[in-house]
Amino acid sequence: MLRIAFINLKPGTGKTTSAVWLAYAFHRRGLSVALADADPGASALEWSDQVGGFPFKIGGLPVKDFHRRADDFATDVVIGDIPQIEDHAPIARSAIRWANFLVVPVAPTGIELDRMSPLGNVLEEMEDVMRPDSQTGVLLNRVVTGAASGPSARRVLTGQGYPVLTTAIPRLEVFAQSFGAEPERNTTYDQLATELLEKAGK
Numbered sequence: 538m539l540r541i542a543f544i545n546l547k548p549g550t551g552k553t554t555s556a557v558w559l560a561y562a563f564h565r566r567g568l569s570v571a572l573a574d575a576d577p578g579a580s581a582l583e584w585s586d587q588v589g590g591f592p593f594k595i596g597g598l599p600v601k602d603f604h605r606r607a608d609d610f611a612t613d614v615v616i617g618d619i620p621q622i623e624d625h626a627p628i629a630r631s632a633i634r635w636a637n638f639l640v641v642p643v644a645p646t647g648i649e650l651d652r653m654s655p656l657g658n659v660l661e662e663m664e665d666v667m668r669p670d671s672q673t674g675v676l677l678n679r680v681v682t683g684a685a686s687g688p689s690a691r692r693v694l695t696g697q698g699y700p701v702l703t704t705a706i707p708r709l710e711v712f713a714q715s716f717g718a719e720p721e722r723n724t725t726y727d728q729l730a731t732e733l734l735e736k737a738g739k
Contacts, residue, residue: 538608539737540668542617542636544629546656550649551642551678553580554712555729556618557591561720562730563614564593571610573598575628576620580716587717601627604635622659633663637670638733640702642678645690653699672736676729677705679713704729 541559543552556572564570571594574581579599585591594610599620607615617636622629633639641656643649653675660673675694680687687705694701706712706725720726 538612539614539733539739540607540617540635540637541614541640541733542619542632542638543640543642544619544622544633544656545641545643546622546652546659547649548621548624550644551706551712553584553618554715555640555642555676555678555706555726556616557581557584558712558715558720558724558726559729559733560591560593560614560616562724562726563616565722565727566730568614569612570594571596571612571615573603573607573610573615573617575599575603575617575632577625578620581618584716588719599625599628601631603628603631605631607632607635622656630659630663633660634666634668637668637672638737639671639673640676640733641673642676642706643690643694644679645677645681645686650690650693653694653697657697657699673700674702674733674736675699676702679708680705682707702729702732704732 543556560570560572575598577599585595617632619632691701
């Protein structure tokens with residue numbers, strides 16, 4: 538089972554959008570997929586309601602023992618849409634224990650790069666209870682194509698020792714305005730699915 542958790546210290550980083558788009562990308566490859574909505578705000582569940590239901594499993598799991606219950610979905614891929622650590626630390630920390638791939642969406646802005654230090658501290662604190670096969674990857678998100686901010690953020694994060702995924706999600710209306718609509722095919726989220734499978738040795 539590939540266990541992916543989208544995490545960040547703060548809200549508004551694109552965790553739900555990325556989780557839903559990635560779930561569709563895996564589903565369209567013929568993999569069995571489940572999306573665990575661990576956010577008490579239940580945005581992914583609401584999104585599913587608006588499109589008449591996702592074509593894969595989805596369930597609400599905003600619980601402090603997420604790491605004990607998420608595998609009940611019993612699918613090839615389980616994706617956790619995890620709430621921000623600053624407000625929901627018990628849920629988020631439980632998800633960090635559970636995942637074998639932590640994806641950290643980060644926009645290439647000064648404020649989001651500054652948030653990486655306290656997030657790194659959380660991950661360091663939890664290192665002893667994380668899965669032995671756990672990996673972390675920063676997902677550059679809302680990147681302006683052709684702008685210097687994306688490559689600059691990649692250099693900064695890499696220089697600080699963070700593993701940055703090769704895939705970067707561009708800042709496009711198709712992603713920004715996608716809540717409540719069915720995600721399109723053949724986007725950078727398909728590239729992200731390929732990269733995560735390769736890193737997981739699948």
